[in-house]
Amino acid sequence: MKADSNSRTGRIGVAGTALLFERLGWIFREQPIEDYGIDAHLEVVESNTATGKLIALQIKSGKSWFKEKTTDGFVFRGKTDHLEYWQKHSLPVMVVLYDDEEEIAYWQAVNSSNVPKTNKAWKLIIPFEQQINILSLKKIQEFSRKLTATNGYTILSFQDVSHGGAKRYSANILLSKESGGVTKRSTR
Template sequence: MTRTQSHITERIGVSTVDNIFSKDLKWFFREQRVADFGVDAEVEVVEDGKPTGKLIGLQIKSGSSFFKKVTSGKIRYYGELKHLEYWTNHSLPIYIILHNPEKQITIFQRVERHLAVLTEKGWYIDIPLENRLDATARKILSSGVGSDPESLKRYRFASDKMDMIKYKNHKVFFRFDFWVNKSFGLRGIDVYFDDYQKSVPDENIEIWGPTHSTQPIMRHFFPWLDYELADFEHPDDNCGEIECHILRVKLNKSAKRFLKLEQFYENPDLPYDIDYQNTENILEESYNTLPWEIDNDDFDPELTTMMQEEIHRDNE
């Protein structure tokens, strides 16, 4: 298989898994854009149309080669020891997802140390073919998911570090287009640097889910950002179909502390004009607080009030 074919097969797998979680289970699916982070995507459990803050991490493998040998109704997945150590020590429960693009079969198994068998070259885990990834897997997948607020917040900060660095040097806008007459309202976020009126966004964040509000998305996926409403289009302006929210976002205080500490950890011998021990203690405290803090010292007061009203309505 060529590199191009391999990439296409990989994208088919991610797209299929995205559709299953987003459309069949109606949970939030977010692909991780940092390829070497060790987790391909994260999923947030949704109950009664509301995000719960409970997350699972996914390692997605696509290709018919994974399904060539079936033993006692199971597929044997082989991996390296470093991956086993990483996944079993992760703050989120990690699931391996195998997708067969030829037969349209998608199966899953949670990575747990007691299920892994060590070998001379690494380890393997058996994934039953009956573990089909579809709407019937809702109960199994939602049991024992990661829900510790501190661990989840630490994970968000670590996984989004590169975005923090990028956003630090730009004026950044998020565009949410909510389909108001559809239960599956959110279908991605467009990111604009410096000017949200560009014809083409600079980036797109793949977050899909059953919501029509910016607040739960910002709270659960971006605890390192503050935001204000920059522009709003009523659905009547779009034939009654799409409600557009433009948010201006910026790093909050905790994100700034996090980046300073990361810089210190990466270059401990360089001189810095900051009390790192005190900064680390403050950041530790912020991990244990609610996942939303607002630092609106240079945001428009009137628009910020509008956002606070939205937060209040969503929390009722």
């Protein structure tokens, strides 16, 4: 029976990414059963303490993922159903490109501000400087705070919607029953 080289390349990407994060002291949990666009969960570790902050990872490996480039990074193109799944996911999602020859992984957060639509679907630029290494941990930690449960509420999404000279933000916030808040609906 012939071995599937695509499957082997994918396994190398997941294992290589796991090794990079494990060496940095973070917790990597592969999703071995029924992968629907999330290959692993990553738990942020701060000061040798597991934080409970999780990030979902979609990992791609092999030369074909590194062919298309801009001056800033690699171009990742995907299907619309994957993007919709990731944007509705309960965890923040990152796409990771693993270069198995160089043993380097590049990452980018998936959010509406960095995913332009194209004629056929969408694309995501994965910056050359966003390698999985000690220098990127702080930025990944900040991204992991997409969902923050604090004092009876959870921030589901937070977005800068500034325009012109006006600085504005939009947030979707879920209040817990325990917060004792009263729900009001007002119209103006």
